[in-house]
Amino acid sequence: MAIAESTTGLLGRFRQVNNAFPQTAQIKEIKASGGKVFGWLCSYVPEELIYAAGALPVRVTGYPHETELADGTAYLSTVSCSFSRSCLQIALRGEYSSLDGIIAGSTCDGARRLFDHWRRYVKTPFAQIISVPRKYSATTLDLYYSEIVSLKASLEKYLGTSITDDALANAISVYNRSRAIMGRLYELRMRDGPPLTGAEMLEVTNAAVRIPRDTFNAWAGELLAYLETSPVRHRGRARIMVIGSVLNNVSFIESIEAGGALVVTDGLCTGIRYLADPVVREDSELPLRSIARRYLTGFPCARMFPAHDRFDRIVKLLQDYRVDGIISENIRYCVQNAHDLPLLRQMVSALGIPILALDIEYGTSGSGQIQTRVQAFLEMIEASRRRPVER
């Protein structure tokens, strides 16, 4: 799948950031000038708050490739997902030493145990975990809001600053701008021949959480402007949606696309879930309250109840992006996604959309075995297209 030169050039900046992370030029620059960098763990931690505090929020991720995780496993044991083990291993090896703080959410067993070990053994100066409810109601919104109010207070104390409502309102508009640009990039993929591949899109969303947001908005805006009119058209044997556990590894998507598929959308926290749903300010509502509502009601993770809220969003995407098949990648020991599979299968099979469930490790680039299964899956989709409709 050839990539047009200009696209490559515009994407190269994102790729460079991703390859260097967590030792990017941008982070080094911020640190050199006395700035603060905070790591966040999981998409239920409101980045806007960190941004409004004047610090750089970066998403904590693991190795971008499959590797042995001896340290991570020695601490978290094999029954923790390889994402949490990978993150911890990087941290234990000092590669996240530029972080001034770590902020986590009680989103799943893997994440909360990762935080326990991080706080105890990595000893990043600032460490806080917030309660993240599993359902949306007036009670849970109040709880989550009070958690981020207390996070705000801790950040203010630690940084010796005050996070004003104006700063929060500005953060909302900066982040909403990112969401709008990335949302438009996604919409381009609804086309018959999208101008960017699934792997390329993942480079963009990965970089979004690794560089200063204003830089990202500028770069992503330039990419969007180019792609809106670009003559590049990617086509594949089947239009695929990827769903499942956290996924940062671009080469995994590349390996699916190398087999002739085209990944046109996803349901991932590193993909559409990250950029969907802007923060909406309701009349006279405090900005932090609007932020809380968005994080609790946005495109849900598999951890949220009821699952059909997420399933409904998936069905909508299947239709909007004219998806031929779903690849569900589940990191071993990521229970919430694994547990959803029976119901999800039932739902998509009723829609006549096939699903391929892959058990993987975080960072996998798509082994020969995975490629073989993807090939067989694509052939099955093609064969079902050729099959005459029975009357």
Next chain:
Amino acid sequence: MGTAIDTSTGKISQLIRYMKFLTTFYRNQPHAHYFRMLQDYFIALRDARANGGFVVAHTIFFPVEIFDALDLVPMHLEFTGSLMSFFGIECGDLLAGAAEMGLPPEVCSAHRVIAGALKASAMPQANAVVCSNLVCDNAMKSGELTMALHSCPGFVFDYPFNQGEAADRAIMQELKDVIAFLENVSGHKMDWHRLSANIAETNRQIGLVREVNNLCKAVPSPLPPQDFLKFLVVDYMGAGKPETTLYLQSLRDDLAAKVAAGKGFVNPERLRLMATMLSPWYLQGTIDAILSEHGAAIVCNPNLCDWRQSLQLDPARPLESIAMKLAACSPMRMFGPLDERALGPLRDCVREYRINGAINFNHLGCRQIGPTFKIYKDILDELDVPILYMDCDLIDPTVTSADEVRQKLEQFFELLEDR
């Protein structure tokens, strides 16, 4: 995943037959009360449909006192599934059924058994489901699967991770909401007097478990290690019931007499061990036998039934009492952040129970215990207490054989004896 024929009455009747047998077998002994409590529990469940009862399936930790006061028939999903496999009812078939549904082996077997049992219609039809995020990711998901497969309404009790005032407010509101939900779906009304009476009973039961735990500080310790599991079962299925109080009272009296007579689970007692999790359900008797051959006893478990926090439930304030109980029960210490509240009891137990070694039964798939091992080990290293990491499974006997368990335990005992 279509609805199969309801074969649950047969499975539950099989459980009832076991309980009846064991009640008779242990007559005049404390355990007779325990098995009678379970027998009554499953009879109510089996006959619920015929009696016009309203069955509420629920996951671990839900305060069962509420069901009783609403005159509902509870079905503890994890323990009903686990007891089925504990008593040898097609555990392999249930796990295979879960695999067919697409649940990978990484999902805790206690929950795969539930899925398998739902698929095989081995669980009675629920009229409603109440589940929570306690104490791991599996619980809520099993609850939701039950709602879907039994096509019934459900409520998620969303328990806050961090403690504090906001969390207290949220818990109280969730309790009120879940009662309103249950009243609404069942048409039953909460009997607040009965709830208060149940809380008074639970308060007595917590006191009795404390007394039993204190008796286990004696050298030799009088309690057979597999009884720790019974404490869990009575708390999760029998809290607030008079039969449970009778069980704990007679057990306390029995153990007190043994302590007075210097009789222990093993005599002489050479090794005093701490467990940080339950041993596999299907190996309870085997492990007790191995321990006793080697003069070893498991005398405490800081994560199960260890009511160390001072706690006085107030029947006049039943909901506040339930919230207090939830916050204080020992497995909940594993749910929140692993801070001093969670880890302090480990240190305290070493001192209070004069522990020589600890065993971490690491259930394949358990999201609580395996990942804490390193932290536990570091704490116990400071106290010069070795800890054994034992890979096993709560329910699935194909993961670790009795021989492997024996070999590992014997090696560990040797290490302890050589010190």
